[in-house]
Amino acid sequence: MPQEEAERFRNENKELKTTVYVVCALMLCFLPMALRLVIHLMKRPEIISSLWVRTFAMLNSLLNPLIYCCRQEEIRNFVFKTRTQAIRFLLDVATLIINSIACPFTVLLNMLVIMAVKRRRRLQTKSNILLACLAATDALTGLITQPAFILWKTFEITGALNYNPARVIHGSALRALSVSSCLHLTLVTAERLVAIKFTMNYLYIVSEEKIKVVVILCWVVSLVCEVLKFIKPVKNFSFFFIALTISSCIIFVTFSYVLLYIEGRRHRKLIKTQQIPQEEVEHFAKENKALTTTVYVVGALAVCFSPIALAFITFLLKRPDIFPPLWARTFSMLNSLLNPLIYCWRQKELRKFIFKLKTQQVVHPP
Numbered sequence: 001m002p003q004e005e006a007e008r009f010r011n012e013n014k015e016l017k018t019t020v021y022v023v024c025a026l027m028l029c030f031l032p033m034a035l036r037l038v039i040h041l042m043k044r045p046e047i048i049s050s051l052w053v054r055t056f057a058m059l060n061s062l063l064n065p066l067i068y069c070c071r072q073e074e075i076r077n078f079v080f081k082t083r084t085q086a087i088r089f090l091l092d093v094a095t096l097i098i099n100s101i102a103c104p105f106t107v108l109l110n111m112l113v114i115m116a117v118k119r120r121r122r123l124q125t126k127s128n129i130l131l132a133c134l135a136a137t138d139a140l141t142g143l144i145t146q147p148a149f150i151l152w153k154t155f156e157i158t159g160a161l162n163y164n165p166a167r168v169i170h171g172s173a174l175r176a177l178s179v180s181s182c183l184h185l186t187l188v189t190a191e192r193l194v195a196i197k198f199t200m201n202y203l204y205i206v207s208e209e210k211i212k213v214v215v216i217l218c219w220v221v222s223l224v225c226e227v228l229k230f231i232k233p234v235k236n237f238s239f240f241f242i243a244l245t246i247s248s249c250i251i252f253v254t255f256s257y258v259l260l261y262i263e264g265r266r267h268r269k270l271i272k273t274q275q276i277p278q279e280e281v282e283h284f285a286k287e288n289k290a291l292t293t294t295v296y297v298v299g300a301l302a303v304c305f306s307p308i309a310l311a312f313i314t315f316l317l318k319r320p321d322i323f324p325p326l327w328a329r330t331f332s333m334l335n336s337l338l339n340p341l342i343y344c345w346r347q348k349e350l351r352k353f354i355f356k357l358k359t360q361q362v363v364h365p366p
Contacts, residue, residue: 018071029060095330096153099146102337106142109340110135116353123349126206127191127290133215134184137177138336145173146333176226182249183218185298192291193256197263293346304335
């Protein structure tokens with residue numbers, strides 16, 4: 001057999017194998033649909049959920065391009081031009097998938113937290129009102145920051161459209177909402193400090209009118225920090241202003257929790273050594289529980305925003321490859337998803353409203 005014909009046969013055979021793999025992938029992904037049909041005819045639809053059937057069918061569209069890249073070197077070289085670009089591509093896709101999944105849940109859970117605090121009178125405490133204000137900031141992360149990030153990376157990967165507008169919107173929203181989150185957490189911490197350290201003056205110091213004023217002030221500061229960045233004469237000052245604001249929040253929160261820890265120890269010693277009225281003990285337990293919730297929220301923010309600090313350090317060291325900034329952005333945005341989960345975990349009333357938990361009475365036969 002001539003060499004040219006043998007080579008053509010090998011090429012045709014390779015294409016045939018690629019087609020076989022594609023057909024097999026389709027059969028595997030659509031097999032649950034056939035099983036679902038059989039089970040439906042047997043009147044046992046609960047064995048396989050229709051949602052899983054739909055999911056497997058849609059996953060076939062993800063498997064096909066992976067098969068093409070695996071089987072055809074030319075396509076693989078075009079998609080992954082170099083090893084570094086391949087790694088970057090995979091990281092981009094990973095962050096894109098994570099944010100695409102987290103985005104709707106971030107909006108939904110935070111909006112439910114706001115609705116719960118607004119509708120349930122038992123949840124309308126000063127600390128919960130401030131947490132609802134923080135939830136509004138987190139909801140905006142899911143409405144603006146994450147969708148802008150998704151558009152930015154999608155346009156950049158595909159090269160379909162200019163991604164700069166989406167990148168600018170994402171960066172601006174991320175900075176403004178990060179400053180707003182830090183300021184709101186400072187307010188939450190300050191409210192707990194007044195509630196435990198200055199109990200007698202709490203009602204005078206903390207009121208709904210004052211909460212509205214300071215929350216509006218937080219938003220004004222956050223927006224001013226970002227607007228200054230677009231004014232050339234004071235552009236460099238905006239970064240200093242943001243750094244000063246966040247640093248001040250960190251120092252205040254740290255100092256406040258040291259005072260709260262000392263005050264908490266003093267209260268526990270008093271409860272053990274003296275006869276304190278039961279009403280006061282219950283009040284302290286309630287305030288301490290709210291404080292613990294705040295500690296978890298602050299801890300979640302510290303964990304999620306620490307990669308930004310790490311990315312900044314690697315940038316100063318001129319080694320941005322050690323920790324990619326995209327992952328730092330993703331971790332900071334995921335904080336907006338963690339917060340409502342912490343609220344639900346710590347507050348039973350809020351959990352009942354959001355997840356509509358209903359106790360079912362089991363009737364036993366006589």
